[in-house]
Amino acid sequence: xxxxxxxxxxxxxxxxxxxxxxxxxxxxxxxxxxxxxxxxxxxxxxxxxxxxxxxxxxxxxxxxxxxxxxxxxxxxxxxxxxxxxxxxxxxxxxxxxxxxxxxxxxxxxxxxxxxxxxxxxxxxxxxxxxxxxxxxxxx
Amino acid sequence: xxxxxxxxxxxxxxxxxxxxxxxxxxxxxxxxxxxxxxxxxxxxxxxxxxxxxxxxxxxxxxxxxxxxxxxxxxxxxxxxxxxxxxxxxxxxxxxxxxxxxxxxxxxxxxxxxxxxxxxxxxxxxxxxxxxxxxxxxxxxxxxxxxxxxxxxxxxxxxxxxxxxxxxxxxxxxxxxxxxxxxxxxxxxxxxxxxxxxxxxxxxxxxxxxxxxxxxxxxxxxxxxxxxxxxxxxxxxxxxxxxxxxxxxxxxxx
Numbered sequence: 028x029x030x031x032x033x034x035x036x037x038x039x040x041x042x043x044x045x046x047x048x049x050x051x052x053x054x055x056x057x058x059x060x061x062x063x064x065x066x067x068x069x070x071x072x073x074x075x076x077x078x079x080x081x082x083x084x085x086x087x088x089x090x091x092x093x094x095x096x097x098x099x100x101x102x103x104x105x106x107x108x109x110x111x112x113x114x115x116x117x118x119x120x121x122x123x124x125x126x127x128x129x130x131x132x133x134x135x136x137x138x139x140x141x142x143x144x145x146x147x148x149x150x151x152x153x154x155x156x157x158x159x160x161x162x163x164x165x166x
Numbered sequence: 167x168x169x170x171x172x173x174x175x176x177x178x179x180x181x182x183x184x185x186x187x188x189x190x191x192x193x194x195x196x197x198x199x200x201x202x203x204x205x206x207x208x209x210x211x212x213x214x215x216x217x218x219x220x221x222x223x224x225x226x227x228x229x230x231x232x233x234x235x236x237x238x239x240x241x242x243x244x245x246x247x248x249x250x251x252x253x254x255x256x257x258x259x260x261x262x263x264x265x266x267x268x269x270x271x272x273x274x275x276x277x278x279x280x281x282x283x284x285x286x287x288x289x290x291x292x293x294x295x296x297x298x299x300x301x302x303x304x305x306x307x308x309x310x311x312x313x314x315x316x317x318x319x320x321x322x323x324x325x326x327x328x329x330x331x332x333x334x335x336x337x338x339x340x341x342x343x344x345x346x347x348x349x350x351x352x353x354x355x356x357x358x359x360x361x362x363x364x365x366x367x368x369x370x371x372x373x374x375x376x377x378x379x380x381x382x383x384x385x386x387x388x389x390x391x392x393x394x395x396x397x398x399x400x401x402x403x404x405x406x407x408x409x410x411x412x413x414x415x416x417x418x419x
Contacts, residue, residue, distance in 0.1 A: 136326065
């Protein structure tokens with residue numbers, strides 16, 4: 028699936044924004060996300076790993092970052108749609124966030140040639156990571 | 167006892183605590199692990215001193231058609247403060263010039279010697295040698311007068327988001343200095359120790375190479391070393407670190 032243009036993403040959001048923040052309830056792929064694959068994706072150094080900025084309940088990895096909130100319990104705090112929206116484009120929840128949009132290609136400046144027109148995650152990777160993060164319901 | 171010793175040994179490897187909110191400029195040296203800090207502070211251990219010595223030899227070496235060395239015209243002592251003032255506006259070109267650009271202009275115009283590539287060992291050695299002459303002096307670039315538009319361009323660039331990761335310099339180095347990016351502590355991105363010896367690369371590195379590296383890490387298309395954009399950014403960053411002591415040659419991760 029192609030990344031959503033920002034306007035379409037906002038329209039999609041308009042009807043679904045809940046109290047906890049914007050939510051993208053429709054999955055990006057037909058194939059359901061796989062939590063085990065998602066756990067592997069978030070550890071993958073070549074994919075701008077979540078661990079750079081977030082502490083996660085992945086004890087075998089050293090040196091978790093502390094820029095973003097810890098992700099233990101994120102599955103209890105946010106619904107899958109809200110998690111998906113924050114991965115696809117977190118600026119919809121917080122325009123000033125330092126977190127990159129993992130599934131957006133528009134509105135970016137001077138993107139390196141090797142990355143131009145490409146998203147950080149594929150649609151399936153987004154779904155796998157959403158499925159994994161949704162399992163993190165314990166603190 | 168043994169456990170306590172092991173614990174102490176472990177603690178020594180952990181970076182010193184740096185407050186998340188930092189007032190005023192802080193050298194990258196304040197964000198180092200203690201062992202890297204020791205490496206920088208001991209001139210007998212600091213690998214950047216080899217570059218300084220190599221630079222001193224080049225400074226005294228006759229090169230080019232005019233049969234001149236740098237030392238033929240300049241006393242080493244007269245170089246004190248030069249690195250702390252660069253980059254500066256250069257009336258001859260109508261743009262900014264940094265230390266490397268200055269060295270090449272002198273080679274071209276006065277020595278009849280070929281220009282040195284910016285990231286060549288010889289250029290890094292010469293600029294390390296020049297930086298070393300200002301060691302301990304406060305960074306003090308001129309931003310008023312003809313330098314002003316370049317300064318403003320550099321400041322704009324500092325705050326502009328870029329790359330697939332869509333981050334500005336300011337978002338990390340102003341707002342998040344002291345926080346942890348995986349195993350690393352984010353510094354303020356100060357340039358007062360450059361060129362410095364970078365452990366990760368096992369070589370000396372210039373200010374512009376660090377700009378390139380940072381932009382590449384953001385998955386942005388980097389500018390070229392020596393470009394007008396990087397000279398402007400360098401002027402802003404040097405001004406932002408005004409008052410910090412020149413530490414060349416620093417040692418960094």
